[in-house]
Amino acid sequence: MRRYQPLLARLATAAFLGLSVAACTMGEEFQRGYQLDENVVAQIKKGQSADQVLASLGTPSTVSTVGNKSWYYISQRSRRTFQFLGEQVVDQRVAAVYFDNGLRVERVAVYGIQDGKVFDFISRTTPSGGQETSFLGQILRGTNSFNPFGT
Template sequence: MPRRFSRPLLRLAAAGLLGLSAAGCVIGEEFRHGYVIDEAAVAQVKPGISAEQVLQLLGTPSTVSTVGNKSWYYISQNTKRTVMFLGERQQDQRVLAVYFNQGFKVERVAIYGEQDGRVFDFISRTTPTSGGEQAFLGQLLRGLTRFEPFRNAQ
């Protein structure tokens, strides 16, 4: 008699173990990449302060402009992975932009992100006008997530 009960019990234990191991793979994880925007530090960056003061308040920028106006960009990205071992999906991306004048004093500050699929400035609550700056910000917000280095490689 004990032998008859051991097979169904063994199958039940195996199914339970398989179910528990599969449930461990469905845990969602959230990740923060890049610069974490500190609202208190951003509030201290006022027009007229020097680039050195900006470095002390915000730290080293993620990237700087090399052509045209002098701008520093701090890039922050939040991603989420719903299933273990699969790729991450972007949830939110923000770009803190600090614009300088010719004397390397802060001219203005903006935090860009996407709202309803369009580039949006969360400080002035406006959508930037067309031009080189918007194209660059659009590339930062959209292009980085679609980077496929081996797509055309054969």
């Protein structure tokens, strides 16, 4: 029995390491946002009231900021192949319900990941227009216009 103890210890270590690596490589899939059912979205017809849309689809993920005339139901699915790597967006869908001035459905559209660029809903940052410069670049830009005599 003593003869087999080093062999058993090696086998147990190899099994433990194998299971650890397998656990790290098991992929995960994440579903965020509204659970978009295209059959329910297809039942929304032109002329329906906002209350009927709320009853069918529920509360929207977000609404347009001007006039509350568009409602958006956002769904995103991402996948992570390794535990230590970041996620990659696999699918993103936005169901948009557009209303007229009387809050009646004007049209409904479903946009997919192929229709636009993937954006981060959480960052709450607005990209600025123009040239992006570093902090050092901004400091150096101001030095060439310095005039100590004020003329």
